[in-house]
Structures are given as structure tokens and as C-alpha cells.
């Protein structure tokens with residue numbers, strides 16, 4: 001056993017102070033001495049740290065960071081160092097299962113796939129392929145997404161395909177499209193190495209991307225440390241490092257950001273030349289933000305006037321600036337509008353496209369960027385515009401199909417709508433890959449009902465039995481990271497290759513092989529009667545993907561598996577012009593808004609109404625960025641007499657998503673074994689609640705019970721981590737999403753997890769209710785009983801360290 | 802001068818639009834976006850109606866029965882389900898275009914009357930009516946294929 005540090009206790013590791021070039025520090029954790037190392041990258045958050053997988057006797061025995069990699073320079077965080085243990089978990093799914101008489105029973109691959117094909121054909125015949133939907137993930141590889149995308153769009157021709165990335169990253173994409181015409185991050189991680197100011201909006205980076213936070217901690221301890229501004233209602237570890245911490249009330253981001261813009265304009269801290277030459281919409285923006293005076297903003301948001309002024313002053317003085325946004329913006333009221341206001345600040349000050357200046361509209365999941373790029377996330381492949389006929393023709397040419405097969409009569413169906421169609425019965429087959437909506441979606445009672453509908457044929461491919469997968473009619477065992485080869489891209493456009501290091505358990509197959517098998521059995525053909533999918537392996541899929549991206553902004557055409565295997569990950573665009581990838585995009589300040597290229601014609605930020613092709617042609621900004629203005633609107637559900645508290649939900653440092661992987665590492669499991677309710681000292685003492693007391697939290701949609709953790713949050717606000725469900729034992733109701741609201745941003749369609757009105761009451765341990773998911777197949781879940789025994793009961797909270 | 806009649810017509814149609822938006826929000830609660838967006842759009846119509854009072858006083862509104870008739874044919878009883886929603890959105894669209902064209906007509910008249918205030922009001926309001934129409938179009942386009950092809 002070799003461990004460079006105990007990352008559970010020492011999350012970010014020791015400091016390597018710097019300015020300019022981030023020093024290497026190789027983090028490692030192996031349980032045995034590896035026989036060989038296999039190149040890969042971490043898939044436990046959107047940072048995608050380069051790592052090598054240590055293998056011995058055909059088993060993964062540990063990992064170490066890749067010193068050459070531009071993303072992490074060798075470092076790894078607690079999830080990266082531990083969660084690989086999930087690969088070796090005894091409760092991996094090992095063979096396909098078919099539900100017979102209400103019970104999942106072992107089946108052969110032939111039986112399972114034939115059943116899926118038969119049902120697909122029956123449904124298409126009776127109801128067209130509009131009755132088939134796909135709900136995928138942010139954790140597969142490019143090769144798998146792209147194959148799935150082509151199957152959906154050119155094989156079946158269904159508009160119903162989305163990813164759980166809708167829950168984590170849709171607003172990043174939407175805001176980039178609204179401001180710059182297309183998805184694609186303007187910034188680069190290296191901007192953090194020299195920038196004078198970092199603004200984190202709704203982004204608790206210290207918890208969500210620990211290695212990226214390490215980069216900032218190292219800057220803070222080196223020469224010329226950057227100024228930090230944090231916008232977050234909670235006093236997080238991130239906020240603790242802030243020079244100015246703005247803690248607005250839930251749902252009021254737009255008001256705060258309008259206030260900042262108003263002050264910047266008033267103080268003359270804007271770049272008029274940049275605004276005139278490279279943007280459009282300034283006058284409307286100026287008028288809109290003019291009423292957001294510091295006094296008004298304080299009334300709307302609770303942020304003290306002086307703090308707002310101080311933040312604006314610091315931004316106004318900085319010669320370079322990087323901003324990041326995450327779920328505190330994306331999953332809250334007016335998500336897209338708020339994220340656009342962050343883009344605006346950079347546009348107003350001309351702080352883009354050069355060293356030290358960038359916006360990082362963060363992603364949540366490791367391969368979320370690729371769901372978006374490949375067209376599995378309510379978009380068309382390679383940032384093409386569903387509303388632009390020439391883009392559809394281009395795709396039809398690439399796939400050699402008739403353009404009419406590609407659904408483009410409306411925007412591809414977003415996840416929330418997809419589940420609504422299942423609920424009302426017009427989608428009759430839903431294929432879920434590598435995600436767990438029965439814990440991660442809002443209003444779980446409703447989601448469970450939908451998944452359990454008798455007239456919904458549910459296919460799930462996953463590595464484990466989860467709260468979702470046990471509901472499947474056909475359950476397919478999937479190989480995961482380390483057991484298959486593929487590529488994926490992080491938030492600063494860095495593409496990594498991850499090689500197969502070991503064999504998957506039992507009969508498990510890669511998601512790519514499953515999709516390829518389906519395509520073969522369904523006999524999808526191109527125009528000439530040849531197989532639609534012309535590749536059989538990951539590298540073939542990657543080569544096909546390169547063709548699809550050539551000439552587009554996310555150009556992969558200059559990459560090969562060989563090139564990606566040489567050292568560091570490589571940023572797109574990578575082509576003839578940039579054979580080693582481009583550090584930044586928009587360096588000439590020509591944005592992707594031109595009519596011919598743009599990925600969207602834009603939306604009304606308040607209603608989500610789309611701008612038509614004709615309307616856009618008339619106002620074609622031809623490469624100027626959009627300054628999008630928006631007034632603040634209060635959230636649709638606010639605390640009232642009956643439900644007096646704001647609930648916000650989120651992540652903790654040791655877990656990812658619904659813990660299907662992180663929950664299978666004993667150390668990570670123990671570090672944060674159970675959900676908890678974070679409550680302010682004021683509210684706790686008023687209600688007679690002490691640390692560790694049991695409380696019941698109720699919203700209009702459901703109820704949860706958990707122990708209280710007191711402090712580090714504003715009065716009136718409550719926080720519950722969303723990772724906890726029911727797979728690891730019989731629990732009382734404890735999934736945060738029992739409480740959340742079925743409602744979404746009008747543009748990005750990302751659900752509003754960050755606010756719901758709730759009430760709380762103290763209860764005794766005897767009053768705990770039954771497991772709401774108790775119908776799950778107990779027999780199969782029992783194999784993880786040993787893990788449950790290790791529950792320490794300790795609760796761990798974001799702000800306490 | 803018939804301007805008073807037309808302001809009456811507009812007042813009636815805008816009121817019907819608001820009421821119908823609220824009804825649709827209520828009837829189709831299970832479509833979460835419909836509920837809150839229709840409520841928001843009804844709020845815009847409500848603002849217009851409040852502003853209109855001022856001009857009604859100025860031009861002494863003459864009541865018009867036309868919009869009442871219009872609404873009666875469009876909304877008779879609650880329509881349920883996905884097809885019901887499609888039909889309701891369709892009708893809302895027709896109501897909104899009635900409002901839009903009324904603003905356009907009155908804008909023209911306001912110019913001839915040299916009533917800058919009325920002209921400005923109409924020009925601002927029509928922008929929001931257009932946004933209402935655009936949303937209805939977007940949502941109709943989204944619903945139509947699913948309802949007409951896959952449902953049932």
C-alpha cells in the first residue's frame with residue numbers, strides 16, 4: 001500500500017506556491033504494487049484530471065496522477081484516489097436480466113437484446129419512433145455518445161434524447177450559446193495561473209473540483225495572489241477564502257449580477273471600444289441594469305450595499321479576470337439569464353480571449369461536455385443548429401441519409417419533457433444509460449411512479465443495481481471506466497484518452513458494444529442500403545466523430561488516439577491550424593454568432609421562445625457577442641407561513657452523483673455516510689434543535705428525515721446534500737429530491753434544485769418512517785450488506801473544516 | 802372618430818387573453834412550464850390592461866362586443882390531456898394575435914392623433930404581445946408532433 005497523503009483528511013494536499021507555471025506534484029494511492037500503469041483520466045467530476053491506472057493480476061490496484069497533464073500536473077483529489085475501488089466491488093452487475101413476473105431474472109445477451117429489438121419494432125410500427133426515448137448520462141465516452149446520437153437521430157429518427165447533463169450542465173451550454181452563439185468554453189485553466197481576480201458564482205469549487213481549487217490555493221499562497229470574489233448563500237470552504245463574499249438569498253443571482261454591471265457602467269470601468277466593436281445590445285443592457293442600484297439590490301437579495309460596491313470596485317480595478325459558474329447559478333431561478341450576466345461582465349470589460357481572462361461555465365459531470373458536443377443532450381452533433389436547414393443537410397451528408405429522417409422540427413426534447421411524455425403515455429419505451437433518475441431528478445415520488453408505469457418499457461444499462469435500474473424491464477450490465485477504451489473532454493476543452501486496463505466482470509459489456517449490437521440487430525441502414533453505423537470499435541467511432549467535427553468549432557480532426565497517448569490531454573480545436581490544440585478560442589474576438597455558424601438563433605430569456613431563422617437573419621450580429629439583458633423575477637415558490645424555510649440542495653466533497661461509485665469505496669462512504677440537514681444557529685436554537693437531533697423536513701411534494709448539522713448557513717436557509725438514496729440499505733426517506741420542485745429554466749430547461757419552500761420539525765428516532773423505495777429487490781441489494789455495516793453514522797458537513 | 806371603439810376592442814381582447822392564460826395555467830398544472838409561463842404572460846397582459854385605463858379615460862371607451870364573441874368560440878369548457886393542451890395553446894395564439902393587431906391599428910391612429918403617449922404605450926406593449934406569441938408558437942411546435950403522431 002502506497003499513499004502520498006490521506007486525502008480524506010487532507011483534501012487538497014500540501015501547497016506548491018506559484019505564479020505563472022503550476023509546479024508538478026504527483027499524488028498516488030495504490031493498495032498493492034502495480035505490475036503496469038495504463039493511461040487514463042479521472043471520471044469523478046468535470047475536471048478530468050490525468051491519471052494512470054495501476055494494474056496487478058488483471059485487477060485495478062490503484063491510481064496516480066499524470067505529472068505531464070495540463071489539467072492537474074499530477075494531482076488527484078479524494079474521489080479520484082478512492083472511487084476506482086467501485087470497479088472491484090462484489091455487487092457489480094455481471095449478466096443481463098429480464099423482468100419476469102415482477103422479478104429480475106438472469107438472461108443471456110441474445111435474449112435481452114432480442115427482447116429490446118422486438119419491443120422497439122412493435123412500438124415503432126404502432127406509434128412511430130416518437131414513442132421511443134433515451135435518457136443518457138454525463139459519464140460515457142465520446143465514442144459511445146456519438147454512436148448513440150447517430151442511432152437516435154439517423155437510425156430511429158426520434159427527437160427524444162437527452163442526458164442527465166440536463167441537470168448539471170445544460171445552463172453552461174445555453175448561456176454560452178446565448179452570449180457567444182455557440183457552446184464552447186472561451187477560457188482555459190491556464191488563465192488561472194496569472195489572473196488578478198477570480199469570481200466564483202454559485203460555485204463551491206473547493207468541494208466540486210478539488211484539484212482545480214488546489215490550483216487556486218497554490219496561487220493564493222504564491223506571488224501576486226489573485227483577489228477572490230464568491231457569490232454563494234452558504235459559508236463554504238470556498239467562501240472562506242474570499243476577499244468579498246456576497247451571500248444573496250436563494251434565487252436572486254440576476255439582481256446581484258445586474259447590480260455589479262450597473263456599478264461597473266456607472267464607474268466607467270468598462271471597455272467602450274471592445275463593446276462597440278465586438279458586442280451588440282449594450283444600450284438595452286445599460287437601461288435594464290440601471291435600476292439595480294446597490295440600495296435596491298440589498299432590498300432584493302440581502303447583500304449589503306457596501307459589499308456589492310467593494311466587489312464592483314475590485315472587478316473594476318483588475319486587469320485580468322476569470323469567472324466560473326456552477327450549480328448555484330445553473331440550478332437556480334433565472335439560470336440562463338444569470339449565467340449570461342457573468343458572460344456580460346467579461347464582455348463589458350473586454351476580458352476574454354487572452355491570457356488570464358476567461359469565463360468557465362463549469363460542467364458538473366466528467367464527460368458532460370461530450371453529451372453536449374455529440375448531440376445526446378438536446379442538441380445536434382458538433383454544435384449544429386437544429387433550426388438551420390444547411391446544418392441538417394450537412395449531417396445527412398456525413399451520415400449518408402435522407403435529411404428528413406433527422407428530427408429537426410423543434411428543439412430536441414429535454415429531459416423533463418421526456419419524463420412528462422412517459423408520464424402521459426406517449427413515450428412507451430425509455431432507455432436509460434448510466435444514470436439514476438430515481439434519486440437525481442426532482443420530485444422523486446413522481447419519478448418513481450413514472451418509472452414503474454406498466455405501459456412503459458424500461459431498458460437500463462448500468463454497472464450496479466440502483467434505485468432506477470431495479471425497476472428495469474431489461475437490465476444490461478455495463479463495463480465502466482478502466483474496462484473500456486474511449487475519450488472525453490473537460491470544461492477547458494481538454495480531451496483525454498482512457499484505456500482499457502482490465503476486463504469487465506462477468507458478461508458485462510461496454511456501452512459502445514451494447515449500442516453497436518442494438519444498431520446491428522435493428523438493421524439501421526444508410527441511403528445506399530449499407531449499415532448506418534460503419535464502425536465496430538472505439539477508435540473507429542472516434543475517427544467517425546472527427547469527420548463530424550471537421551470545420552466546426554469543436555474541431556477534433558487533428559487528434560488521433562496515438563497523439564492523445566503521448567503525454568498530456570489536448571484541447572480542441574485541434575486541426576491543421578492548431579495541430580497541438582488551441583489554448584483559447586475567440587482570440588480575435590470574433591464570436592460564433594454569424595447566421596451560418598451559430599448553434600442557436602437565441603431565445604427569449606424569460607419565456608424560452610425561440611428566435612426564428614428569418615428574425616435572426618435580419619439582426620445577424622456577424623461575429624459580435626450578445627450582451628443579453630434580463631430583469632430579476634422572483635422565484636415561483638417562496639417561503640410562506642406554512643413552509644417558512646428556503647431549501648437548497650447540493651454536493652459534498654466525498655461523493656459524486658448518487659454515490660453508485662463513491663459509495664463503494666469504504667473510506668469515501670465512511671467519510672460522509674448519511675444525508676444531513678444544515679441549519680443556522682439562529683433557527684436551530686429557536687426550534688430547540690441541537691447538532692445530531694433528528695428532524696423531519698417537508699415540502700409540498702414530499703418529506704425526508706435526517707440528523708441536523710448546525711451552522712455556516714444564513715438564517716432562513718437550509719441545505720441537504722443530494723447524493724443519498726436507498727440502494728445501500730433500508731432507510732427512512734432521505735433523498736433531497738423527495739422535496740424539490742418540478743420546474744425548470746425556460747431556456748436551458750435545467751431543473752430548479754436550488755430552491756424549494758419547506759418546513760421542519762424535530763422528531764425522535766422512534767418516529768422514523770419506512771424506506772420509500774422498499775419495493776426494491778431486497779435479495780440483490782443484500783450483497784452489499786457488509787458495506788452497510790460500516791456506516792459510522794457520522795455526518796460530515798461542507799463548512800466545518 | 803372611432804378610436805374609442807378600438808380601444809374598447811383592445812381592452813376586451815387583452816382582458817380575455819389574460820383570463821384565458823390564467824385558465825390554461827390552472828387547467829394544465831401537470832405541465833409545469835405551462836403553469837408558470839402562462840401565469841407570467843398573464844401578468845404582462847394585466848400590466849397592459851392597467852395602463853390602458855388611462856387612455857380609456859382619455860378617449861372614453863365605447864364598449865365592443867366583438868372580443869366576447871371571439872373568446873366564446875375559442876374557449877368552451879376545459880380541455881384535458883395533451884391534445885387539449887395543444888388546442889388551448891392554439892386558441893391562446895389566436896387571442897394573442899387579436900391583441901397584437903389591435904395594438905397595431907391603434908398605433909397607426911395614435912400617430913395621426915399626434916398622441917405620443919398612446920403611441921409609446923402601444924409600441925412597448927406590442928413588443929410583449931409579440932413575445933407572448935413567440936412563446937406560444939415555440940410551445941405549439943414542440944407539442945404538435947408528439948400529440949398528433951405518437952400519442953394515443
Ligand code: SF4
Pocket residue numbers: 042043044045046047048049072075076077078079080081208209210211212
Ligand atoms: S478533481 Fe475531479 S477529476 Fe480530479 S481527481 Fe478529483 S474527482 Fe477526479
